[in-house]
Amino acid sequence: MARRRFTGPPKPRRDEETTQDTIRTEGVVLEARPNTTFLVQLDAGPEILAHVGGKMRRHYIRILPGDRVVIEISTYDPEKGRIVYRK
Amino acid sequence: MIQLKRRAELEVMAEAARVNREAMDAVAAAVAPGVTTAELNALAEDAIVSRGGRPAFKGYRGASATPFPGTLCTSINEVVVHGIPDDRALVEGDIVSVDIGTFYRGFAADLARTFAVGRVSEEARRLIAVTEASLAAGIAAAQAGNRVGDVSAAIQDVVESEGFWIVREFVGHGIGRAFHEDPEVPNVGRAGTGPVLRPGLVLAIEPMVTTRSTRVIVLDDGWTAPTADGSLAAHVEHTVAVTEDGPWVLTAAPDRVPAPAAAPRR
Numbered sequence: 001m002a003r004r005r006f007t008g009p010p011k012p013r014r015d016e017e018t019t020q021d022t023i024r025t026e027g028v029v030l031e032a033r034p035n036t037t038f039l040v041q042l043d044a045g046p047e048i049l050a051h052v053g054g055k056m057r058r059h060y061i062r063i064l065p066g067d068r069v070v071i072e073i074s075t076y077d078p079e080k081g082r083i084v085y086r087k
Numbered sequence: 088m089i090q091l092k093r094r095a096e097l098e099v100m101a102e103a104a105r106v107n108r109e110a111m112d113a114v115a116a117a118v119a120p121g122v123t124t125a126e127l128n129a130l131a132e133d134a135i136v137s138r139g140g141r142p143a144f145k146g147y148r149g150a151s152a153t154p155f156p157g158t159l160c161t162s163i164n165e166v167v168v169h170g171i172p173d174d175r176a177l178v179e180g181d182i183v184s185v186d187i188g189t190f191y192r193g194f195a196a197d198l199a200r201t202f203a204v205g206r207v208s209e210e211a212r213r214l215i216a217v218t219e220a221s222l223a224a225g226i227a228a229a230q231a232g233n234r235v236g237d238v239s240a241a242i243q244d245v246v247e248s249e250g251f252w253i254v255r256e257f258v259g260h261g262i263g264r265a266f267h268e269d270p271e272v273p274n275v276g277r278a279g280t281g282p283v284l285r286p287g288l289v290l291a292i293e294p295m296v297t298t299r300s301t302r303v304i305v306l307d308d309g310w311t312a313p314t315a316d317g318s319l320a321a322h323v324e325h326t327v328a329v330t331e332d333g334p335w336v337l338t339a340a341p342d343r344v345p346a347p348a349a350a351p352r353r
Contacts, residue, residue: 001143001160001188001197002168002257002293002322003267004150 022072026087029067038063040071040081048073050081061086089261089269091287096194097328097335100263100289103140103191104326104337107198110134110187111338114159118202120179124161127185128172132158135189143188143195143266151309160186160199162312167254167295167303167320169310179205182215184322188266195266197291198338199324210298211319214251218296218321221245221274223345225292229327229334233284239276242294246274254295254320256303257312262291262326284329289337293324 027042033049036057040050050071052063063069063086070085092100110131117130135142135158142158149155155171162170162184163177169186177183186199201215221242228241246253259272270282274294284290295303299318306313314320325345328335336344 001147001149001155001186001266002295002324003260003271005256005258005273006271 021075022082023075024070024072024084026068026070029063029065029069031065032063038083040069040083042071046078048079048081050083053082053084056083056086089282089288090263091285092263092289092328093287096263097287097289097330097337099192100194100196100326100328101335101337103189103194104196104198106135106138106140106191107187107189107196107326108338108340109138110159110189111185111198111200114185114187115200115202118177118183118185118204120205121176123174123176124163124170124172124183125174127161128157128159131187135187138191140189140191143190143197144186147188147266149267151305153309155310158187160184160310162186162320162322164319165317166311166313167297168257168322169305169312171308171310177204180207180211182207182211182319182321184320186322186324190266193264195262195264196326196338197262197266197293197324198326199293199322201321201323213249214296214298214319214321215323217246217249217251218294218323219345220249220347221294221296222292222323222325223347225274225294226325226327226334226336226345227347229284229290229292229329231284231286231329231331231333234279235270235272235281235284236276237278238284238290238292239273239281240278242292243275246294246296252297252300252318254297254303257295259291259293259324262289286329286331288329290327290329291324292327293322295320295322
């Protein structure tokens with residue numbers, strides 16, 4: 001019985017929506033900060049620093065103060081997040 | 088990790104290989120138009136079990152989600168490998184690759200042959216002959232001190248010089264206490280590359296050859312692997328131990344060891 005050729009481990013999907021170990025919440029952008037980061041007021045209360053996700057950068061989706069955005073927050077560092085959607 | 092076998096282990100593997108070969112002999116004697124692949128499966132299973140062995144494929148998963156249901160793989164015409172035996176009857180003009188695996192006293196053996204059912208086309212006959220010749224060339228290259236790439240290159244050279252094509256999606260493999268061990272043994276490669284063959288290494292060398300350049304796909308049953316364009320395919324295999332005295336073809340009858348001299352010349 002022939003062996004299926006081993007072609008390396010499956011590549012992780014670079015899709016924010018399937019990224020593990022993140023929490024999704026929504027918030028409002030308060031302020032643009034240097035290096036395309038933004039201060040975001042979460043609906044749940046805290047203010048956190050978020051950068052713009054890779055897919056949003058690729059499609060030049062601009063973020064302005066006042067926008068409602070969806071954020072993924074790492075479970076390892078709740079101070080920082082990634083903006084994955086502009087409403 | 089590559090597992091080398093001691094002499095005593097090789098002796099047991101030769102026993103396992105003998106059981107496997109006798110099952111193949113029973114199948115070989117039965118291949119004829121009108122015989123179903125399920126009947127061949129039953130013959131092989133009887134032969135293995137009555138000799139105290141265990142069919143190695145039955146229940147095997149490998150990379151597939153579903154366990155393999157048969158004792159042997161019957162791959163007809165465009166099916167390259169891993170066809171599932173069923174009630175389909177062989178028809179005059181078919182070529183059928185039969186692949187059998189056995190566990191016996193803790194060790195595995197793996198053997199495949201491609202049979203012509205009755206009279207087959209000239210192309211089919213040549214395909215089988217070239218595939219067997221490429222296996223003989225691969226075995227001849229399985230010398231201690233050579234590398235896996237020498238075996239691969241020897242197979243590739245025979246097949247491509249005859250104008251046929253090699254399947255790349257599946258490969259040969261090390262074999263021993265586990266059915267699939269390292270290293271992988273591709274049927275294409277460059278001489279002088281890959282792991283060194285040391286005495287005690289046992290390889291299942293198994294060229295899979297098609298008449299045209301094509302991909303190989305896997306059907307929804309999780310196993311049956313036909314050519315994407317319907318090209319004919321042949322598959323032959325031996326379990327071969329690397330020794331100081333040269334390759335020891337465990338699955339071949341002593342008087343039927345494939346020799347590269349058997350290579351057909353145009």
